[in-house]
Amino acid sequence: MGVGMHPWGKWGRPFLEYGVAAARAALRDADIAWTDVQYVVGADTIRNGYPGFVAGASYAQALGWTGARIASCYAACASGAQALDIARTRILAGLCDVALVVGADSTPKGFFKPVGGDRPDDPDWLRFRLLGAANPAYFGLYARRRMALYGSTPDDFAAVKVKNARAGSLNPMARYRKPVTAEEVLASPMVADPLRLMDICATSDGGAAVVLASESYARRRGARDLVFLSAVSTVTPTFPNTVLELPNFATDSSAAVPAPERPFRAAIAYAAYEEAGVGPKDLSLAEVYDLSTALELDWMEDIGLCPPGEADKLLRSGETGLGGRVPINPSGGLASFGEAIPAQAIAQLCELTTQLRGRAGPRQVPSPRTALAANQGLFGHGSALITTR
């Protein structure tokens, strides 16, 4: 029924402020009052102790206690998607009519770090301690693998950034609003070979919120411009997961059981297609997690836009840029927003909704009908959302 965001940047204020601003914007957009909301779900930030770990209650308290039902959920970068999944499922079960889903974060400077303390039983802590493997190391591994398998080049990666920066320059919610050239990307400092600073998404402050409702409730309230959340797939990998994944030290072994036909990232998208009863050919646009430029190319293949190894060609043909057949990350993507972990999957839904309602202004995709967003978090969390008109 409604979407709202707080502009992304590095504002240095508490995450609650961004979340509340986004929630209020979503409520205004839906034309309902906070006191109408029956169920509130917060996507959790990582902050030691209260209130980061119990974001649902934090937002409810900040907006004013109303006695609404509540949930908080943590799934790393997929937190927002799982928060949406919880709210949608509860609505579909008939347990409530209208829910507010909120995610926001304020990030420290530099690489994401594990939760503090001396915790040698935590793989996320251990990967830093033993290997120095921050998140970009994993993105670098995927990128280098892609180069070896498919012949992708740093120029291809830079072309993704150029495309997304152009889209982001047209989005008032984006943190980076300046178009960039391939030369600038290729001249930026190397971070995790072969990825450079401008290939990797920054850490940001930001917030996003949506109001979800049953169709009958929305119609009763006279809501127009409805967008349907037709699928939320939240799947785990199928054993053996043979792609090294954050924050693991090793893959599963395929010695006893062969690798599944569909790798994890592709399974995320296909479960959503199946639930919504659509396929890749139906997409008018998609938002995918471009944690790195190279990863966007992987996602294009994983969501079925082209066979493995052909994303570079599709990108170069202009089909995935604004004005192309199926724009990818028309919001500007994480390249233009940066990561505000609990907010980003919700922000993807905000973009899908804005596009399907035809309200995206200069970055509007012409007459979209069906759109997909895909995300992935630590430890085998991943979701895809499909929205339709």
Place this chain on the structure above:
Amino acid sequence: MTHAIEGWFAVDADGVFLLGTRCAACGTVCFPPRRGFCPNPRCEGEDLKLTRLPRRGRVWSYTNACYPPPAPFVAAQPYEPVTLAAVELDGAGIVVLGQVAGLTVDQLDVGMELELTSGPLADGPLVWMWRRAS
């Protein structure tokens, strides 16, 4: 010498070995070693035998850390980029990530053969590492 983590690798006269587990029922190999039950969803095995994993494998992919990684990593002073390789162990169908000793990213290729060694973290304790296969 102190190991940065106990029970994940061993160093003796035969060389450096990663310690994994092998399910007695289905043969599934795990690293790091696992307790409890087999991760294969169609296997009910609970007898996970500690095993030395193959010492060699081929590079699945590689990268480096051009900026010093954050704590709890302890970076050397002056900082030299840490090189990382994900190596597919011979015959075990498993890819294991580790630091690379003595090679930079310019000297690595996907598919290249590496073998296990060990080396110290900047503050002393030993960790498993990959090096050029002898």
